[in-house]
Amino acid sequence: MPRAVVALVVLALVGMLRSAAVADPLKEGRDLYKAGKYAEAATKLEQATREDPGNAKAWWQLNFAYNKLERYADALRAAETAGRIDPTYGFASEPGKYGETVARLQKKAGSSRRGALDRPLLEKPRPSEPPLDNSLVRQLSSSGVYVEPGLNIDKDRLASVIRELRPTRVMFLAFNNKAGSASLTREADRVRSYFGISDGYVIVCSRAGVAASSKSLNRDTLRELTRQVAPQMEGGDFTGGLERLARGLVATRQAQTARTRTTAATVVGGMGVLVFGWVLSRRIRHKRTMTARRAAVDQARSEIISQMNYLEDSLSAAPAAMAGTVKQARLDAGAKLDEASRLIVRARSEYDLTRAQRLLDEASACIARGRDALEGKTPSDSRGADRRGSPPVYPQARVASGPDTDWQAVPDSERGVCFFCSRPSLLSELTPVTVSLEGDTQRVLACADDYQRIKSGEPPSIRAFQRGGRYVPWYADDEYDPYRDYYSRGYGDRSLLSDLVTLALIDRMFWDWRTPSWTWGGGHHGGWDGYTFWPDHHHWQDYHVERAASSSFNHDRSDGAGTDFLGGGFHDGDLDSAGTDFLGSDDS
Incomplete structure (x- = not known):
């Protein structure tokens, strides 16, 4: 029905224009851990550490999930990270709990510490690729900025830019070498994948090039934006070039999102107009039909009242033997008329008016029975009355014409x-x-x-x-x-x-x-x-x-x-x- 179509359009519009509610991956990870779903818990807790690298509680909880999955080296790394973030160990249930946990994990991990977190950090970098070591991960986890010594880059200014652009997540990496854009692009993708940044940007530069990685912008857009800042960085303003690139990436994405939402709103709005027009036209047609049907039924009702008045006025002249029949016929017609009148007043559909017309037809048949009684006719004079008490049928007139008549x-x-x-x-x-x-x-x-x-x-x-x-x-x-x-x-x-x-x-x-x-x-x-x-x-x-x-x-x-x-x-x-x-x- 029309109401269901309008509701779907409204829901679609609201769903496309409103922001999704922000989930709490740390709480979800804890709940999954308590439910015994350790793999799912680890995934949620990893998300929590990516979104908030300085959350010691997230790293601490992650170590327990890794431990259940027998990823002991990863568990040890997570516990140590929590300890570095909060040296007071306020995240642990009791002061001695942290030391016991780390000692136990060191024993389980043994001499090998190649867990899922370790592998990408310890792999030997390919030629011209900057190294990705533990120091890099720590700096990116804490501030989002990694700058190798020897580069004139203002880390605090870039960290301020990261905070300003939140909730969009941005990371900066600067290497003191002459790696080209191809190598920098691969490194940016590797870092973004490692930290699970789905709606954000990783910007990597060297003395010879700059690259950016993102899932929300295509490669042509990324290449154009990096090309715009390349002259500025080539002139030695690395900090200004990186800041400009980060702001350009976020602004471009916001503009694309605004255009998408405008287009979606236009489409949904157009659909809403079409649906509204369709519903309105149906209502207009229904109203016109109801008006015409109601007029016909009201006219029939008025005519029934007129004929009932005739029966009432003629009752005194009715033969004594038929007076009761005439009176009963009028009462029956009146009952049908009352019921039909109630239907007419409350009618909301053609079906209601059809029922009312049927009752008026039955009332008309009752009146015809009363008229027959006034004229002195009896049931034996007719071919029989139907179940509603229809009056007898009169004899046919003399017929002399037919299909063969030459008119x-x-x-x-x-x-x-x-x-x-x-x-x-x-x-x-x-x-x-x-x-x-x-x-x-x-x-x-x-x-x-x-x-x-x-x-x-x-x-x-x-x-x-x-x-x-x-x-x-x-x-x-x-x-x-x-x-x-x-x-x-x-x-x-x-x-x-x-x-x-x-x-x-x-x-x-x-x-x-x-x-x-x-x-x-x-x-x-x-x-x-x-x-x-x-x-x-x-x-x-x-x-x-x-x-x-x-x-x-x-x-x-x-x-x-x-x-x-x-x-x-x-x-x-x-x-x-x-x-x-x-x-x-x-x-x-």
């Missing part, structure tokens, strides 16, 4: 189209019904199947096509003509719900078909007055006038019945004993 031969004054499914029909097969979209009530014509669905309490759908990111109803789609395409596209199979959407998805502009701001579909343009799918169309009006004037007009057939649906409103003048309206007399 070119049927006069415009005798043919129409179902507003909902776009089924081409004879006017005698269509029934007026009332629908509402966001409070805008319209009367339209429905085929027998859609009429029965609406009477049973199902929410209506309309055939529409996606054009330019919105749904265009069939009668405004230029590529669709129901007389030509309805059966050829397989829409005659009522089990297929192809291209059917809820009315709430249709833009309000398409509800004005008397003076449309859009173009009629099916390729009909010019002065054409549109398909006959609403009762106010002159073809429908003429059709009923002719039937009213003929002797074949039969009130019992109710072919011109109208049904109010989804908050169309009910008035006393709208209702007759069968719940139908003729000749467009519905005032809703």
